[in-house]
Amino acid sequence: MITFKKRKIENFEFLEHPRVLRSYFPFGLQNLLPRQLRIIIHKLIKSKNNKIFFNEAEATAIENKLTENNKDSNPNFSNLIFNTHDIDSIYGFTAIEDLLKLENDYNIKSIWFVNYAAVCNQKQSLKIIEKLLNAGAEIGLHDIIHDFKTPYLDEINIRKKLDSARSFCEKYKIIAYRSAGLFRTKKMFEILKDYFKIDSSIPAFLVSNRGACYRLNPFKISDILEIPVTAPMDSDLIFADLSEQEMLDCLKKYYILIDKFNGCITQVTYTEPHFFGNKKYFTIYKKVLELLLSHKKIRLFRELITN
Ligand SMILES: [Zn+2]
Numbered sequence: 001m002i003t004f005k006k007r008k009i010e011n012f013e014f015l016e017h018p019r020v021l022r023s024y025f026p027f028g029l030q031n032l033l034p035r036q037l038r039i040i041i042h043k044l045i046k047s048k049n050n051k052i053f054f055n056e057a058e059a060t061a062i063e064n065k066l067t068e069n070n071k072d073s074n075p076n077f078s079n080l081i082f083n084t085h086d087i088d089s090i091y092g093f094t095a096i097e098d099l100l101k102l103e104n105d106y107n108i109k110s111i112w113f114v115n116y117a118a119v120c121n122q123k124q125s126l127k128i129i130e131k132l133l134n135a136g137a138e139i140g141l142h143d144i145i146h147d148f149k150t151p152y153l154d155e156i157n158i159r160k161k162l163d164s165a166r167s168f169c170e171k172y173k174i175i176a177y178r179s180a181g182l183f184r185t186k187k188m189f190e191i192l193k194d195y196f197k198i199d200s201s202i203p204a205f206l207v208s209n210r211g212a213c214y215r216l217n218p219f220k221i222s223d224i225l226e227i228p229v230t231a232p233m234d235s236d237l238i239f240a241d242l243s244e245q246e247m248l249d250c251l252k253k254y255y256i257l258i259d260k261f262n263g264c265i266t267q268v269t270y271t272e273p274h275f276f277g278n279k280k281y282f283t284i285y286k287k288v289l290e291l292l293l294s295h296k297k298i299r300l301f302r303e304l305i306t307n
Contacts, residue, residue: 067261073215080218081297083110087115087142087272088115088142092115092272093124093128094273102286106289109135115146116165117145138176140178141165141169142177143178151187177196183210189221190222200226203230204228216262216263227304229268230263230266232251234268234270234281234285248284
């Protein structure tokens with residue numbers, strides 16, 4: 001029987017709802033925002049100034065935090081690897097079958113977090129979900145509407161939203177959740193435990209500007225198992241305007257750091273066509289998979305839950 005250390009919810013960084021998302025809204029409505037507009041927005045975000053590497057002084061401070069926060073982590077979880085995908089919108093479904101084929105060639109099974117609005121009532125998308133399940137993959141829920149609002153609603157409305165996906169979650173054996181944009185509140189965690197066994201909405205490092213927990217292993221928070229996102233996401237690498245070699249070097253650097261603290265690697269890539277879902281990134285994605293496989297076997301979240 002695996003036991004996980006329980007952490008106090010107060011010890012975690014929660015995020016304010018950014019004003020731009022609260023007031024203007026259109027950014028999060030991935031399914032309604034024309035793809036071209038999203039690409040323009042992403043081009044504006046892309047910059048060499050987006051911080052993904054850290055300098056020597058920062059590295060020391062980060063290692064100190066990692067030492068402090070990981071000293072009592074369960075050694076059984078060192079070197080676990082989780083390969084996860086986020087499917088934010090209907091556009092994210094176009095690349096899935098090719099990605100699945102590619103992963104099958106490596107005998108890798110991944111966890112696919114799907115946004116409910118992008119899949120419900122979409123016959124073709126539901127067929128793809130079934131194909132993933134039949135291939136032995138795991139499906140997770142990536143929020144209800146990708147509008148970055150769920151954690152900030154009142155309890156009744158959070159529950160209403162989650163209830164709307166309940167039968168979908170039951171049908172596809174979903175036990176894990178990831179919030180849109182990794183936004184999270186204390187209230188969200190207290191409610192999530194009634195719906196899911198696992199959450200993966202907390203980054204370990206500050207790269208995505210979404211707060212950081214500096215914990216590299218799964219831990220319990222509010223009766224839910226938290227699996228932190230420990231590696232930079234494909235979007236982080238793309239927004240930092242890195243070349244393929246720089247992307248690989250960056251990931252290697254993080255993987256070495258995670259290994260040093262016996263942490264587990266949780267990799268996130270998007271299936272959207274402007275991220276790793278685009279065939280132009282498949283060569284680099286294969287190299288990322290090879291890098292992961294050179295560590296250890298890639299696991300599924302559900303393997304951590306014994307009952
Ligand atoms: Zn997302």
